[in-house]
Amino acid sequence: MPSSHDAIVLGAGAAGLMCAGVAGQRGRRVLVLDHAERPGNKILISGGGRCNFTNIATAPDRFLSANPHFARSALARYTAADFVALVDRHGITWHEKTLGQLFCDGSARQIVDLLLDECAAAGAHGGQVDVQCGQAITDVIHADGMFRVTAGGQHWQAPALVVATGGPSIPKLGATGFAYDLARRFGLKVVEPRPALVPLTLPGEELMFRQLSGIAAPVAATAGKASFREAALFTHRGLSGPAILQVSSYWRRGQPVVIDFLPEAGTGWLRQAKRDMPRQTLPRLLARHLPERLAEALAERLGLGGELVGMADAKLAAAEDRLAGWRFTPNGSEGYAKAEVTAGGVATTGLSGQTMAARHLPGLHFIGEAVDVTGWLGGYNFQWAWASGWAAAQAL
Known part of the structure; x- marks a missing residue:
C-alpha cells in the first residue's frame, strides 16, 4: 500500500519548503519530494551566494502575468515584512541594498537552513514534514480523491498535491518543465514559458558595441511599455546588467530595446553645451557622464568627433534624440541557461488566487515559479515563492 500523508509537495525549493513548513506547523503530515540531491539549490546560488530574499517595495505591479491581479491576494496576506520577521526570529542578520533589495549578511545557506528548521518545527505543532531528496518522480495520478506519486520505486498518496517544481530556468541545477507537463495532464492551460531576467544578444551589425564588453553605465532601458533606470552592461554577446535583465521580461523577439544613455540630461543640453x-x-563631453570607451563609440556612431562650435544645431538636436532613444534590436536572449526565472507558466485562469488550487480539481495546487507570475529583479520572485507557498499551506 502507498504511504499516506495529508499533502505531498513536489519540489524542495523556496516555495515548496515554505509551503511544507507552514502546513506542518498547522498540524499536517507533509511529504516533500525532489529529484535533486539536496534542497534549495537555486536559493544557494541566488544573490551572489547571499540570497536577495525579498524586497521591501513588493507590490502587485512589480509582477508580470496574463492576469496582473492574480497575485494580489497572496502578496497581501503574506508580506515582505512577514518574511523579514521570520528571518529576524532565526537570528539571520541582513542588509538593504539599492531599490529595497534585502540580502543576508552571511550566506544563502542561512535561508535554506531557516526553511528546513521551519519544517522540523512541525513536530512541536502536531505535524510532520519529511523532506526526501534524490527522488526522481516517475508517475503522478489522481483517483478516488487521492493523488498517487511514484518516485524512486516507492509509492505515496495524499488528498492534496502541491506542485512547486519551478520552471526550466538554470537547467544545470536540474530545472525542467515538469510542472507544465503535469498541469496539462490535469487539464490546466499553460501560458507559453520564456526565459526572463536574462541577458539579450545582439546581431553582427552591432559588433562595435560587443567590443565594449565589460563596460557598464547607468541608463534608462525600455522595452514595450516597461522602463527601468539601472545599469546596463555590454557583453561579448550583447547586453546585460540590471536594466537589461529587467526589460528582458517584457521584451519580445523582433522588438527593439531603447536605451537613454543620459537619462538625467534635459532637452537641448547638447546645444547648450555648444554655447557654453x-x-x-562630443567624446570628451560624453565622457563626463559615461565610460570613456563608450563615449568614444557613441560619438563615432553619430559621426560627431570634432568641436561643437563647428556643428549645426539641427545636427546636435538629432544627436540628443539618438542618445536619448538609442535602439537596439536583439536577435534573442542567452536562454534558460542564463535566465534567473521563467516567465509564463501555469495559467492563473484555472487557479484560485486565495489557495493556489486548481478550480476544477480541489487538492491540486501550483505555487512559485511554476505559475504565470514573474517578479522584477531584486527579491520579488522570492517574495512570490513565500507568499504563494503560505497561501497554499492555509488550504492544506
Missing part, C-alpha cells in the same frame, strides 16, 4: 563650451568635443 564651443571648443569641447
Whole structure:
C-alpha cells in the first residue's frame, strides 16, 4: 500500500519548503519530494551566494502575468515584512541594498537552513514534514480523491498535491518543465514559458558595441511599455546588467530595446553645451557622464568627433534624440541557461488566487515559479515563492 500523508509537495525549493513548513506547523503530515540531491539549490546560488530574499517595495505591479491581479491576494496576506520577521526570529542578520533589495549578511545557506528548521518545527505543532531528496518522480495520478506519486520505486498518496517544481530556468541545477507537463495532464492551460531576467544578444551589425564588453553605465532601458533606470552592461554577446535583465521580461523577439544613455540630461543640453563650451568635443563631453570607451563609440556612431562650435544645431538636436532613444534590436536572449526565472507558466485562469488550487480539481495546487507570475529583479520572485507557498499551506 502507498504511504499516506495529508499533502505531498513536489519540489524542495523556496516555495515548496515554505509551503511544507507552514502546513506542518498547522498540524499536517507533509511529504516533500525532489529529484535533486539536496534542497534549495537555486536559493544557494541566488544573490551572489547571499540570497536577495525579498524586497521591501513588493507590490502587485512589480509582477508580470496574463492576469496582473492574480497575485494580489497572496502578496497581501503574506508580506515582505512577514518574511523579514521570520528571518529576524532565526537570528539571520541582513542588509538593504539599492531599490529595497534585502540580502543576508552571511550566506544563502542561512535561508535554506531557516526553511528546513521551519519544517522540523512541525513536530512541536502536531505535524510532520519529511523532506526526501534524490527522488526522481516517475508517475503522478489522481483517483478516488487521492493523488498517487511514484518516485524512486516507492509509492505515496495524499488528498492534496502541491506542485512547486519551478520552471526550466538554470537547467544545470536540474530545472525542467515538469510542472507544465503535469498541469496539462490535469487539464490546466499553460501560458507559453520564456526565459526572463536574462541577458539579450545582439546581431553582427552591432559588433562595435560587443567590443565594449565589460563596460557598464547607468541608463534608462525600455522595452514595450516597461522602463527601468539601472545599469546596463555590454557583453561579448550583447547586453546585460540590471536594466537589461529587467526589460528582458517584457521584451519580445523582433522588438527593439531603447536605451537613454543620459537619462538625467534635459532637452537641448547638447546645444547648450555648444554655447557654453564651443571648443569641447562630443567624446570628451560624453565622457563626463559615461565610460570613456563608450563615449568614444557613441560619438563615432553619430559621426560627431570634432568641436561643437563647428556643428549645426539641427545636427546636435538629432544627436540628443539618438542618445536619448538609442535602439537596439536583439536577435534573442542567452536562454534558460542564463535566465534567473521563467516567465509564463501555469495559467492563473484555472487557479484560485486565495489557495493556489486548481478550480476544477480541489487538492491540486501550483505555487512559485511554476505559475504565470514573474517578479522584477531584486527579491520579488522570492517574495512570490513565500507568499504563494503560505497561501497554499492555509488550504492544506
